[in-house]
Amino acid sequence: SNRFLIQALRAFVQEYSEDIRALPEDAKQAFERLMATTVQKMRSDNLDTRHRIQQYEGIMTLVNDARQKGIIEGLNQAIQSQNTNAGKVPPTYASPTSPAEEAFPETPWKNLIQAFQSDHPGHSEKTRKNYLTVFGELEDVIGNKPVKDITKADVKSFADYLRDKPSHTNPEQTLHHDTIVRNLGNVKTFLKWCVDSGHCPDRGFADIKARAKTTQEKRTRQEDIRRAFTETELRRFFHSPLFTGYKSASTRSRPGHLKTRTADFWFFVVMALTGARTEEVAMIPAKLYDLDGIPCLDLQEAGTKTGNSPRLIPILPDLKKIGLLRYAETQHSKGQKLIPYPSATIENEASGWSKRTNHYLNEIGLTEKNLVTYSFRHTFRQVLRVSGINQEIVDKIFGHETGEVGARYGSNLAGSEARQFLERTHYPIDLDVPPFLYPLKRRVPVFYGLGLME
Numbered sequence: 001s002n003r004f005l006i007q008a009l010r011a012f013v014q015e016y017s018e019d020i021r022a023l024p025e026d027a028k029q030a031f032e033r034l035m036a037t038t039v040q041k042m043r044s045d046n047l048d049t050r051h052r053i054q055q056y057e058g059i060m061t062l063v064n065d066a067r068q069k070g071i072i073e074g075l076n077q078a079i080q081s082q083n084t085n086a087g088k089v090p091p092t093y094a095s096p097t098s099p100a101e102e103a104f105p106e107t108p109w110k111n112l113i114q115a116f117q118s119d120h121p122g123h124s125e126k127t128r129k130n131y132l133t134v135f136g137e138l139e140d141v142i143g144n145k146p147v148k149d150i151t152k153a154d155v156k157s158f159a160d161y162l163r164d165k166p167s168h169t170n171p172e173q174t175l176h177h178d179t180i181v182r183n184l185g186n187v188k189t190f191l192k193w194c195v196d197s198g199h200c201p202d203r204g205f206a207d208i209k210a211r212a213k214t215t216q217e218k219r220t221r222q223e224d225i226r227r228a229f230t231e232t233e234l235r236r237f238f239h240s241p242l243f244t245g246y247k248s249a250s251t252r253s254r255p256g257h258l259k260t261r262t263a264d265f266w267f268f269v270v271m272a273l274t275g276a277r278t279e280e281v282a283m284i285p286a287k288l289y290d291l292d293g294i295p296c297l298d299l300q301e302a303g304t305k306t307g308n309s310p311r312l313i314p315i316l317p318d319l320k321k322i323g324l325l326r327y328a329e330t331q332h333s334k335g336q337k338l339i340p341y342p343s344a345t346i347e348n349e350a351s352g353w354s355k356r357t358n359h360y361l362n363e364i365g366l367t368e369k370n371l372v373t374y375s376f377r378h379t380f381r382q383v384l385r386v387s388g389i390n391q392e393i394v395d396k397i398f399g400h401e402t403g404e405v406g407a408r409y410g411s412n413l414a415g416s417e418a419r420q421f422l423e424r425t426h427y428p429i430d431l432d433v434p435p436f437l438y439p440l441k442r443r444v445p446v447f448y449g450l451g452l453m454e
Contacts, residue, residue, distance in 0.1 A: 104148035104200055110139060112147060116193050126279065126350070134186045137161065148200045150191065155208045159184050163211045177217050180210040227370045228378035234272075234429045240364040242268070253363035261327070264360070266339050267353055269322060270297075271373070273427065274313045275380030275398050278357075278373055279350035284338040286331035288315070292415030294422070295325060297338075299399075311399055314418040318431045379428075387424040393417045 113135060117128060141161050142154045162180040167173045175183075188205055195202045229237065240253065242265055247256030252264060270281050274297060283302035288295045289312055296312040315324060331338055341349040342356075357373040384394050396413045 104146075104198070106146045106148070107199060108144045109147035109150060109194070110135065110144045112194060112197075112199060113190075115197075116190055119193065126348075129348075130182075131186050131190070134183045135190075137183075138187055147194050150200060150203075150205075152203045152205060152208065155184075155187065155191070155205050158187060159208050159210060177210060177213045184208070184210050225370055226372045226374045226378065228382050229371065229375055231428050233366055233371065234379070236364065236366065237268075237361070238429065238431060240360075242360070253360060261323075263339055263342050264356065266324075266327060268357070268360075268376075269319065270324070270339065271357070271376040272380070273316050273319050275377050275384070276313065277377060277399075278354050281339060282341065282349040282353055286328050286334075286336060286338045288325070288328055291413065291418050294415060294418045296413075296418065311396060312413050312418075313397055314413075314421050316422065316425060316427075318427060322431075383425060383427060387426070389420060389424050390417075393421060397421055 113132075117123065117131070123131070138158055141158045142150065159180070162175055162183055165175050167175055188208070191200070191205045194200050195205075241247070241255045242252050242262070245256055246252045246258050247254040248258065249262065252262070267281060270276070270284070271278070274281070276284070276297070276299060280299050280302045284297055284299065285301070287298065289298040289300075290296075291312060291314065294314050296314050299313060300310040302310075328338060341352055343352070346352045354373045361367070361371055381398060384398055393413075396417065
């Protein structure tokens with residue numbers, strides 16, 4: 001009956017007002033279909049009363065209108081209209097205040113950046129800088145308006161900006177899909193924090209997506225982007241001028257008589273024989289870690305700061321023969337980290353090292369685009385795969401690719417596990433022969449708190 005319908009609608013509005021306000025579009029459509037069914041039934045039951053049919057058709061009009069005005073308001077109007085025609089005027093049930101109507105502060109969105117970063121202390125320095133870069137671009141697109149006034153269209157405008165932005169490395173091309181996803185994701189993460197913190201309403205910012213992948217991006221496999229070195233390529237690299245003798249510091253890729261072991265020399269060999277990430281190698285302290293008499297590179301702090309896996313890496317025999325222990329002692333006595341960047345004014349050492357390495361690879365003829373600095377890590381991962389070492393030990397030393405699983409390990413590497421790593425890990429080419437291991441000027445034992453070392 002009409003009375004039952006009115007009571008049901010009232011109860012529904014009272015009990016589920018908050019839920020109705022947040023209904024997704026498909027749920028609203030389902031409710032409309034339910035109302036349409038109700039009207040159809042009443043048409044069948046009340047064919048003798050044309051007036052009543054028109055009355056309920058009016059309800060349908062109000063419900064449809066609710067899609068634009070807010071479904072709670074539409075239902076209240078429908079109930080009031082029905083009861084007015086019946087001679088009864090029920091109390092109006094006030095709809096809950098919608099997010100758009102709430103009183104949000106007038107805070108410009110950039111004023112919230114510091115608080116956002118303070119709430120995310122786990123962000124690495126690289127991540128924090130990336131966020132600041134993205135925020136600068138967002139300001140160029142939408143300005144520094146109050147955060148409460150940021151709309152879904154603003155976020156879409158930023159997504160379009162990223163879609164059309166030329167690549168920094170190749171201005172003839174636009175940004176890669178992965179870069180767009182990351183930068184747009186940073187903005188959406190920030191806006192979600194703003195919503196959760198009560199600074200602005202949720203206007204469906206998460207619905208905005210990056211452009212679809214191009215055909216080329218879909219076809220490109222990860223191994224096509226960067227791959228491991230072949231044995232032939234490794235021999236070419238380790239028999240290049242930096243290891244056999246170079247002309248000068250500015251012409252390190254040309255053959256010559258200089259054999260001073262530069263920072264580039266140590267960066268390359270540590271990258272190759274540890275599998276550590278570029279940003280980790282750039283931060284390794286010179287003070288080694290003594291694990292039951294086994295000297296290790298200490299990536300516990302570097303891994304934490306870079307958001308990767310804090311861990312220890314036992315120093316392989318090849319690195320000892322090259323003279324890494326003595327070099328580390330010298331650097332430690334100077335109060336320096338293991339491998340300082342050649343320029344003291346560089347802002348991002350990891351990026352600088354990556355560019356220097358890629359440039360050197362190109363200069364010595366290793367010009368394939370998928371051979372990059374990270375290829376050393378891929379190569380070392382292959383070395384570990386064929387070593388027969390337990391995967392848990394591999395994760396403890398190599399670090400998990402995502403920085404999540406491996407982060408559980410790292411500092412709890414046992415001495416027995418380190419010895420297994422040293423015994424079973426063999427680089428794919430023999431480095432213990434000239435010209436790579438050119439004679440050192442002196443071979444004097446050095447005491448480093450870890451026992452006698454070369």
